[in-house]
Amino acid sequence: MNIFNAFKNRNKGTVFLTLETVRSTINMSQLYNVNSSYFPFLRNVRVELLNMYNIMKLTTDQIKGGNTLTEHREFLTRRLHSLLGVIPIGIFLIQHLVVNHFAVYGEENFNKAAEFMHSLPFRLVLEFGVIFIPILFHAILGVYIVFVARNNMRNYSFFRNWMFYLQRITGVITFVFVVWHVWETRIQLGSEGADYSLMEGILSNPFMFWFYMIGVLSTIFHFANGLWSFCVTWGITQTPKSQKIATYATLIVFLALSYVGVRTIITFAYGV
C-alpha cells in the first residue's frame, strides 16, 4: 500500500497515512526514479515525504521506547512519595510509638528500651536511611501538594473531601511537630540518648503537653488516612465497597495507635 493507491481509494473513507505507507511510497518513488529533471515537482514531493517520514518516525519512537526514568518523573516522584509514607516512615512510626509505650511499665523499662534503640549497630545509617531522608522527601513534596490544592468543602462537604482536607492540615502540623521533636530529643542531645527524665521534663509543661498531644494525634491521623489513600494509589482497593471497608480498617488503626501514643504522653506528664 502506498499513498497513490490510498489516494485512489479516497472515496471509500478517511485515508490515514501510516509510517509504512509513507516509507513504501518513498521506496516506490526511488524505484521509478521520479526525481528526474523531467518532473522537478515530484522531487519536492519526495522531500516532503521524507520530512513526513522522519517526523512520524520520531513520534513513533517516542511512543514505542524511551519510557525511561527521566520521563514520567512527576508520576514516579508521587508514587515514591506514597510508598515512603508507609515504608519506611509508617513502619518506623509504629515501632517508635510501641517502644515509647515502655514508659507505661516504669522509668527503668523505658530507659532500657531507649538504650537498646540508641545502641543499635549502624545507628546513623539507619537514622538517615530509614528516618531523616525519607521524612524530608515526604515532607517537602507534601508541602508542595498542600499548596496546589484548592479546598472546597464549603460547597462540596462530602466525607472524603473532608478527609482530603484533614490529610493536608495534619500533614503540615505533623511537619512542624516532627521538626521540633527531632530538634529537642535528638539533634540537641548530640550523641547522647534520650531518657525518661528528659521526656518527663518536657511533658510536665502544660503547653508542651498539648503541643505533643496535637502533634502525635495529627501524625497518627495522617498515617492512618494515608494508609487508606495508599491502598487506592497502588490500586489495591478499587471497588467502593473495598474502599469503605478500608475506611473502617484505617479508623481502627487510628484509634489503636492513638491509644498507644496518648497513654505514653500521659505517663510522662503525670507519672500514671
Add this chain to the structure above:
Amino acid sequence: MADNKTITFIITRQDSPDSNSYKETFKVPYKPNMNVISALMEIRQNPVNANGEKTTPVQWDMNCLEEVCGACSMVINGVARQSCAALVDQLDHPIHLEPMSTFPVVRDLIVDRERMFDALKQVKAWIPIDGTHDLGPGPRMPEKKRQWAYELSKCMTCGVCLEACPNVNDKSNFIGPAAISQARLFNAHPTGAMNASERLNGLMEDGGIDGCGNSQNCVQVCPKGIPLTTSIAAMNRATNIQAFKNFFGSDNAH
C-alpha cells in the same frame, strides 16, 4: 397571586475573556416546572435587570436539554451541575448562577472546555482502526465487561467533575477524572486494548493520574453516575504495573 410571582437570579457575568466579572440580578416571572435554562430564555426575551435597566442578554451554552450533551454545565448555588436538569422548584432562592471556575470564561456563563479535549488527547482516548485496508472484525467483548464499560461511555465531557475536584485548578496541571475514566473505557475495549500501554503512558505523563488526591468529589457530582473513583483506582493499578513493565521490560507491554 401566583401570576405575579417572580424568581430572583443573581448571575455572575463577564463581557469578554479578559474583562472583570460582575454580578447582575434579574427577576424572572415564575412558571410551573421551569428549569434554569427556561429562566435564562426569559431573560433573553426581556433583558432587563432587577433595577429595571435594559442590559445585554445573558449568554450561556446549551444543546440537548436532556442531560446528555454536557454543554450547559454551570455553578448553580455553589455546586457545578447541568442547568437543563436544575429545576427551579428544587433550588434555594435566590438562585446564584456562575460560570465554572476551572475553565476560562468566554462570556457570561459560557466557558471554554478545551483542556478536557487536550486531556483526552494526552491519554489517547480513541481506538485507532482507520487504515488503508479493511482490518476485518475485531475480537468479541464479554457481555459482563460491556455492561460496566457502557457506564463509562456515558461521559459527556461536561466538566462538572473537574470543577468539583480540589486538585484541578490554575495551580496544578492535573487533567482531572474524566480523561482517566475514558482511558479505562478504551483499554477495556478488546480492540482498544491493543494500544493499552499508549494510554497508560499518557496517564503517567505530567498532569496525569498522579495528580489525584482522592477527595472523591468527582464521583459524588457526576451527573451520569459514572464510577470515576473506581476508574481512577483501576488506572492506578494499571499504570503502576505499566511502570514496572517499562522499567524492567516485558513482552506484554504493548
